[in-house]
Structure formats: structure tokens, C-alpha cells
Amino acid sequence: MPERFDVHDHRHALKLHKDTGQTQLWENKKGLDCPACDDAFADLLISEKRHNSFNRPDGRFCVVRDEDRLLVFTH
């Protein structure tokens, strides 16, 4: 099992832009690697909601599924 991506482990490299309680949007300030594809990601959306709907992204995005949340990494 790959390690769970924890924003607190990367707090110095991430800037929080939005927090609704169930979703958080983080900006990657220091070129952290996406756990799904190993390329640096642009933004990270973390959602604890069961249903999620997104606008069409500009480019590739990667999804990581945990038991209790969904992580979407945009590139």
C-alpha cells in the first residue's frame, strides 16, 4: 500500500485556498510530486463527499482514493 498523502506532512509546500469543511483546495507551492503519476501537480482537491462533480480541467488530472476521502491532483 502506498503511503497516505497527508497535507500536514507537506504543509510547508501547500497553500490552502478554500476549505468548506468537506472539501479543501490546496495549491502546490514547491513542486511536490503527485502520488499517482510522480509528476509535480498544480492543485490538490481533497473531498470527503460521496458525490463530486468537477468542471473540465485544463489538462491531466490524477485521482487517489482513500477509504474516507478522494484526492484529485491537477497538472
Ligand SMILES: [Zn+2]
Ligand atoms: Zn498525477
